Amino acid sequence: MAEITLVEAITLALAHEMKQDKDVVVLGEDIGANGGVFRATDGLLETYGPERVLDTPLAEAMIAGLSIGMAAQGMKPVAEFQFEGFIYPAMNQICNHAARIRNRTRGRLSCPAVFRAPWGGGIHAPEHHSDSPEALFAHTPGLRVVIPSSPARAYGLLLASIRDPDPVIFFEPKRIYRLVKQNVEDNGEALPLDRAFVLSEGDDLTLVTWGALVHECSAIVNAYHKQGVNIELIDLATISPIDFDTIAESVAKTGRCVIVQEAPQTCSVGSEIAACLAEQCLTDLEAPVVRVSGYDTVMPFLKLEKSYLPSVDRIKASIDEVLEYA
Amino acid sequence: MKKKVAEFDIEYYQFLDETGKPLSDDLPDFATDVELLTDMYRRMVLYRAFDKKAVVLQRTGKMGTYAPTMGQEAIGTGFGLLLEKEDVYVPYYRDYPAMFCHGVKLEEIYHYWGGDERGCDYQGPKEDFPISVPIATQCLHAAGIATAIKLRKQKRMVAVSIGEGGTSEGEFYEAVNVAGAWQLPLVFFINNNQWAISVPASAQTGAETFAQKGLASGLPCIQVDGNDILAVHHVSKLAFERARRGEGATVIEALTYRLCDHTTADDATRYRDTDEYNDSWKREPISRLRNYLVSLNAWNEEREIALEKEVNQEVEAAVERYLTVTPEPVEKMFEHLYETLPEAYENQVELAKIFGGKAHG
Ligand SMILES: Cc1ncc(C[n+]2csc(CCOP(=O)(O)OP(=O)(O)O)c2C)c(N)n1
Numbered sequence: 001m002a003e004i005t006l007v008e009a010i011t012l013a014l015a016h017e018m019k020q021d022k023d024v025v026v027l028g029e030d031i032g033a034n035g036g037v038f039r040a041t042d043g044l045l046e047t048y049g050p051e052r053v054l055d056t057p058l059a060e061a062m063i064a065g066l067s068i069g070m071a072a073q074g075m076k077p078v079a080e081f082q083f084e085g086f087i088y089p090a091m092n093q094i095c096n097h098a099a100r101i102r103n104r105t106r107g108r109l110s111c112p113a114v115f116r117a118p119w120g121g122g123i124h125a126p127e128h129h130s131d132s133p134e135a136l137f138a139h140t141p142g143l144r145v146v147i148p149s150s151p152a153r154a155y156g157l158l159l160a161s162i163r164d165p166d167p168v169i170f171f172e173p174k175r176i177y178r179l180v181k182q183n184v185e186d187n188g189e190a191l192p193l194d195r196a197f198v199l200s201e202g203d204d205l206t207l208v209t210w211g212a213l214v215h216e217c218s219a220i221v222n223a224y225h226k227q228g229v230n231i232e233l234i235d236l237a238t239i240s241p242i243d244f245d246t247i248a249e250s251v252a253k254t255g256r257c258v259i260v261q262e263a264p265q266t267c268s269v270g271s272e273i274a275a276c277l278a279e280q281c282l283t284d285l286e287a288p289v290v291r292v293s294g295y296d297t298v299m300p301f302l303k304l305e306k307s308y309l310p311s312v313d314r315i316k317a318s319i320d321e322v323l324e325y326a
Numbered sequence: 327m328k329k330k331v332a333e334f335d336i337e338y339y340q341f342l343d344e345t346g347k348p349l350s351d352d353l354p355d356f357a358t359d360v361e362l363l364t365d366m367y368r369r370m371v372l373y374r375a376f377d378k379k380a381v382v383l384q385r386t387g388k389m390g391t392y393a394p395t396m397g398q399e400a401i402g403t404g405f406g407l408l409l410e411k412e413d414v415y416v417p418y419y420r421d422y423p424a425m426f427c428h429g430v431k432l433e434e435i436y437h438y439w440g441g442d443e444r445g446c447d448y449q450g451p452k453e454d455f456p457i458s459v460p461i462a463t464q465c466l467h468a469a470g471i472a473t474a475i476k477l478r479k480q481k482r483m484v485a486v487s488i489g490e491g492g493t494s495e496g497e498f499y500e501a502v503n504v505a506g507a508w509q510l511p512l513v514f515f516i517n518n519n520q521w522a523i524s525v526p527a528s529a530q531t532g533a534e535t536f537a538q539k540g541l542a543s544g545l546p547c548i549q550v551d552g553n554d555i556l557a558v559h560h561v562s563k564l565a566f567e568r569a570r571r572g573e574g575a576t577v578i579e580a581l582t583y584r585l586c587d588h589t590t591a592d593d594a595t596r597y598r599d600t601d602e603y604n605d606s607w608k609r610e611p612i613s614r615l616r617n618y619l620v621s622l623n624a625w626n627e628e629r630e631i632a633l634e635k636e637v638n639q640e641v642e643a644a645v646e647r648y649l650t651v652t653p654e655p656v657e658k659m660f661e662h663l664y665e666t667l668p669e670a671y672e673n674q675v676e677l678a679k680i681f682g683g684k685a686h687g
Contacts, residue, residue, distance in 0.1 A: 035596075088460070
């Protein structure tokens with residue numbers, strides 16, 4: 001068992017699945033000799049050759065469309081988009097076809113493809129390289145949306161995504177690609193695609209988040225713990241469909257909930273959770289549900305990027321507000 | 327029955343060999359216009375100094391990721407000097423030379439890669455589009471601008487640039503198609519620097535040239551040695567004149583080589599052969615023009631030294647303006663979202679002011 005980073009866990013899962021399932025192919029821009037711009041496919045070309053590791057021409061609608069066609073033939077394409085901002089040209093293919101092909105053929109055809117992309121802000125990247133568009137896909141019926149936040153969960157969730165019979169949008173928080181290392185056993189064990197992860201238990205407040213912010217939130221939870229405040233931290237991980245039961249169970253205990261996300265607030269995944277809480281958990285709630293989000297503006301260029309993303313201070317202020325609400 | 331219903335040619339233009347020697351006596355008129363040629367030379371030297379400095383700024387933590395343009399200076403300079411003030415230029419991210427020729431300031435590009443939106447707020451060419459990072463999208467904007475110009479029966483024209491890899495995107499083909507269908511006053515420049523990050527040009531298409539991608543839209547298509555500024559300038563002139571006469575668009579493929587990493591975040595040694603890279607320096611555009619100028623007795627060591635000093639000062643002054651700019655306050659991220667910020671934003675702006683602080687590097 002080796003200590004590996006999140007991006008290495010992605011590579012490990014891809015290699016594992018390519019080894020045990022000949023139908024798995026990876027495709028995308030610069031994923032061959034270059035191993036992907038973040039090296040997520042590093043070494044795969046050497047091991048599996050150019051017929052399983054396809055460096056494509058530069059065209060995202062093409063990458064998505066090819067994946068749909070290959071998937072309909074029973075292959076299992078795992079497509080890489082270089083950054084989440086460059087998945088937009090493929091929206092037509094993904095939303096109009098990948099998400100619908102099973103339903104509109106009443107199950108005759110399907111799309112067991114994975115669409116991967118580095119996701120989110122915080123690495124001082126150029127314009128269009130730092131968005132968090134998970135809600136666009138969560139809003140599209142027929143897709144699964146997954147965002148891992150640790151090497152082990154990246155490994156298990158990617159395996160599950162590749163094996164899933166339906167299209168999965170797999171967003172990888174690029175800010176933590178190399179932030180932490182963790183022991184990950186290459187045992188081929190997938191994690192469920194419909195379960196949130198309770199990372200720490202507590203009775204005082206439920207904190208729901210996903211992606212890179214799980215790390216800030218963990219530190220915050222530890223800090224509160226030292227002061228005798230016990231926060232239950234939930235890594236949503238499977239953004240769509242949402243495992244709302246886990247959240248509801250937690251809120252039944254805590255009565256208070258703060259949701260933290262990088263994405264803009266309006267019509268966000270956080271909004272969906274807040275709405276579910278209002279519908280299903282009103283009598284459990286002892287305080288208003290609060291969302292801490294990116295602002296409803298364009299992700300700024302790098303100089304203002306930090307001001308845009310939810311900061312530890314901003315998250316804490318919201319937690320205090322909800323805790324103090326009588 | 328079987329007959330030929332259409333036939334096509336792609337012409338290739340080159341006037342100077344690698345060493346700057348004319349390949350024949352058949353040179354364009356401006357080949358003896360020493361004033362123009364020294365201006366081209368001065369600009370290319372300046373733009374390369376600008377470029378090298380940008381990489382240094384990034385490496386020393388004073389700028390974000392940067393896409394260098396080393397090796398491609400002759401393309402943008404060659405056609406950029408032909409853009410009139412009232413023309414519109416729509417660049418891809420690596421074509422600073424043409425942007426500068428059209429009036430963009432050096433520090434504006436530093437601001438852009440330094441992570442400051444003011445780097446898109448050009449003080450010179452007010453109608454030009456900012457750098458387009460989402461590849462090929464700009465081609466359709468250029469076609470739209472050209473449509474507006476055509477519908478209003480104006481005499482202006484539009485130029486747009488893209489990398490050879492970018493021509494694999496549907497939006498490039500869509501733009502070329504409408505430009506042909508509507509005879510738009512538009513010139514496409516494909517900067518074929520042989521590599522799209524790690525993907526070689528040969529892996530993008532089965533065609534012999536990238537220029538011929540315009541043929542299916544009914545456009546004249548030209549291939550040119552993009553490291554020979556005389557040839558670039560010449561074919562651009564032909565294409566611009568055609569556009570201004572209302573005869574429609576042209577696709578120009580300029581052959582060059584990316585004498586740098588894709589960006590400062592890239593390591594080209596992972597995928598590119600060192601011999602190929604070293605060999606490509608032989609065809610580099612700046613020394614080629616210098617040799618030619620020397621052969622015209624229009625350049626010498628003394629002038630070279632003076633020029634070096636001059637461009638360094640110019641670049642340092644731009645760096646100074648870049649580094650000393652007052653950071654924008656956090657509320658700026660809302661100010662230009664709409665012409666008038668909707669009232670619904672009040673809370674968020676307040677929140678950002680409380681927690682946001684000011685811009686950082
Ligand atoms: C739509 C889109 N997809 C992917 C990218 C990431 N990307 C940036 S540059 C590049 C390669 C471009 O190559 P080419 O068009 O040949 O131009 P060059 O960079 O070589 O000048 C890629 C894939 C992007 N910016 N936009």
